[in-house]
Amino acid sequence: MGRSWTEMEGHQPAVMKLFSNSIKKERLAHAYLFEGGRGTGKSDAAYLLAxxxxxxxxxxxPCETCRNCKRIESGNHPDVFVIRPDGQSIKKGQIQALQEEFKKTGVESKKKLYIIFHADQMTANAANSLLKFLEEPNPGTMAVIVTEQPQKLLNTIISRCQMLTFRPLAPSSIEKDLIKEGVSAHLAALLSNLTGNVAEALELSRNEEFAEARSIVIKLYEVLTHRRGHAFFYIHDKWMPFFKEKDQQELGLDLLLFIYRDVLSIQVGNNGQVLYQDLMDNIESHALQSTQAVVMNQIHAVLEAKKRLRSNVNAQVLMEQLVLTLQEG
Known part of the structure; x- marks a missing residue:
C-alpha cells in the first residue's frame, strides 16, 4: 500500500486511464479481475480502488486522510474484506464466511468490498462458491480478484469480471523506484534490467550474495580482457565454487551479458544506456580496442551458453568453452 493513482499512471497507464474515467463518471463495475506478473502493482491498485x-x-x-482511507491503509476497515490462501489454497469455508459477512448490512454504509489475492489457488469448491456469489451481486458491493495465473480460473468467473492486465514494468520505471528507495544509481540501472519486479530488485540490492556475484562476474570480465591466460583457472577456482545451482549460473551469465552489451552501447554511441557505470573506463577502453562485429559475437556466445545451460550441459565444460570463445572474439 502507499502508492497513488498518479504514481500508478507511470507504471500502468491503461489501468489508470480506465479507473480515472470510471471513478469520475461513478461507473465502477461490481467485479474486477487484476491479472499480471508479480511486482506489476496489482496489490497497490486493489487497495487504491478500495x-x-x-x-x-x-x-x-483518495484523500489518504479521512477515517476510511486511514483504516483501509491500516487493514481494519469493517466493510473491506481481504482473502488470501490459507496454507496452499483458498478454501470453500473462506468464501462461505465472506458470503455470510455480505448478508449483513454494511457497518457504516451500504458499500462493501472484498479482495481475493492469489485467486488461482482456490479449490474447486471455493471457485464454485465464488461463482454463485458473483452471479448475484448485492447493490453497492465490489469484488477485486487478483491473480498471476488467470488461465487457472473458471471461465465463468472471468466472464463475470472486468479483466485488467497489468503489464511488466519498464526498466526505467523500476530504476526510478529503486533510486527513491535509496539504491545507488549504478546498481539501480543494473537491477532494473535484471528483473521486472521492484520488490525483487530491492531484495537483490540488499543481498550480500548478489553483491558478491556481481563482483565475481566483473573480475571474470577483467581476467578475459587483461589476463587471458588466467581465465580457465578463474573459472575453476572462483566461478564454479560460487555459482553452484542452475539459477545462480544463469544469473552469472546474465550479469556477464550486460557487460558486453555495455561495450556495444559505447561503440554505437549510447553511453547513457550503460548499466555498469562504475566500469566505464574499462568498457570504453574495450570498445575502442574491439570491433562491433567481435562484440556482437561475444554477446551471441553468452546467449548461446544460456540456452545450452537450460538443456543440462555440464556447467564447468560450458563455462570453459565460453571463455575460450570470448577470448577468441
Missing part, C-alpha cells in the same frame, strides 16, 4: 470506493472526499485520488 480507498477511492470508500473515500469521504470527492475526486479520483
Amino acid at each position: 480507498k477511492s470506493f470508500f473515500c469521504l472526499e470527492s475526486g479520483v485520488e
Whole structure:
C-alpha cells in the first residue's frame, strides 16, 4: 500500500486511464479481475480502488486522510474484506464466511468490498462458491480478484469480471523506484534490467550474495580482457565454487551479458544506456580496442551458453568453452 493513482499512471497507464474515467463518471463495475506478473502493482491498485470506493472526499485520488482511507491503509476497515490462501489454497469455508459477512448490512454504509489475492489457488469448491456469489451481486458491493495465473480460473468467473492486465514494468520505471528507495544509481540501472519486479530488485540490492556475484562476474570480465591466460583457472577456482545451482549460473551469465552489451552501447554511441557505470573506463577502453562485429559475437556466445545451460550441459565444460570463445572474439 502507499502508492497513488498518479504514481500508478507511470507504471500502468491503461489501468489508470480506465479507473480515472470510471471513478469520475461513478461507473465502477461490481467485479474486477487484476491479472499480471508479480511486482506489476496489482496489490497497490486493489487497495487504491478500495480507498477511492470508500473515500469521504470527492475526486479520483483518495484523500489518504479521512477515517476510511486511514483504516483501509491500516487493514481494519469493517466493510473491506481481504482473502488470501490459507496454507496452499483458498478454501470453500473462506468464501462461505465472506458470503455470510455480505448478508449483513454494511457497518457504516451500504458499500462493501472484498479482495481475493492469489485467486488461482482456490479449490474447486471455493471457485464454485465464488461463482454463485458473483452471479448475484448485492447493490453497492465490489469484488477485486487478483491473480498471476488467470488461465487457472473458471471461465465463468472471468466472464463475470472486468479483466485488467497489468503489464511488466519498464526498466526505467523500476530504476526510478529503486533510486527513491535509496539504491545507488549504478546498481539501480543494473537491477532494473535484471528483473521486472521492484520488490525483487530491492531484495537483490540488499543481498550480500548478489553483491558478491556481481563482483565475481566483473573480475571474470577483467581476467578475459587483461589476463587471458588466467581465465580457465578463474573459472575453476572462483566461478564454479560460487555459482553452484542452475539459477545462480544463469544469473552469472546474465550479469556477464550486460557487460558486453555495455561495450556495444559505447561503440554505437549510447553511453547513457550503460548499466555498469562504475566500469566505464574499462568498457570504453574495450570498445575502442574491439570491433562491433567481435562484440556482437561475444554477446551471441553468452546467449548461446544460456540456452545450452537450460538443456543440462555440464556447467564447468560450458563455462570453459565460453571463455575460450570470448577470448577468441
